[in-house]
Amino acid sequence: MFNYFANPTRFLRLTSKLQPIAMVVTLITMGAGLYYSLFQSPPDYQQSETVRMMYVHVPAAWMAMFCYVALAASSAVVLIWRHMVADIVAKSTAPIGACFTFLALATGSLWGKPMWGTWWVWDARLTSVLILFFLYLGYMVLYNAFDEPTRGARAAAILAIVGVINVPIIKFSVDWWNTLHQPASVVKMDGPAIHSSMLTPLLLMAVGYTAFYFWVLFIRSRAELSAYKVRALRIRQAEG
């Protein structure tokens, strides 16, 4: 199956078909998620209304890590099998992941000020997510730093693979070190520790953010594929 979709034409057909589905799923789940987040979910007994920021902060943080794993996995395929489609997926994922990471940092800061009394602390969770943001930026800069695109793609892929070590560090930072950030309350061995009235909007927004990633990924992949073909045609024309 992997080799089947490594064909750019098949991949383009598939993304063109899946793009409207991802769009519909995004709009429905995010619409419902926003309604439940702002109007239906109760205030927290400790954090009162500020808990509503969880519904945009946590899905952004999950997607920041999910996108990085997708980036590293596609980069590994780029390095091992040199598949063009994997390169396109990796290159398209990086800016989306960077946006999610920026949102995780910014909304976390907005939540931290009223609850912790500070916008930022240099603790393990916050610092490791900031490093993740720099890894995304580094990937994009490195990719475009070479005149020959394939060299940039390989260099950036190596950075993406090395940087994946940061993902478990982010996940377990709240257990390994003392931090202001609360420990995991949804993805736990003994089940979620939050009430269904808060879990429902959180999961709706999480599905919405995931569908949004695929929606934008499909758009960007189609654009990158066209840009790739333009480069190939230009080279062919220049060579006469």
Add this chain to the structure above:
Amino acid sequence: MAEFLSMGGYGSFICSAFGLSALVLIGILIQSQRFLKTSEAELNSLQPEDTSDGVKA
């Protein structure tokens, strides 16, 4: 309405978090769609005989 927007005195933080999220997500969506439009237009100008999505089967 004013009570809803004040959100227990934390309205500015909550509205900023939701507003910023909307701004960034809509921003990358619009930028991606523009990228698709320009790259497909460029490809079609180089191979005007191709009327598909820009890829020959």
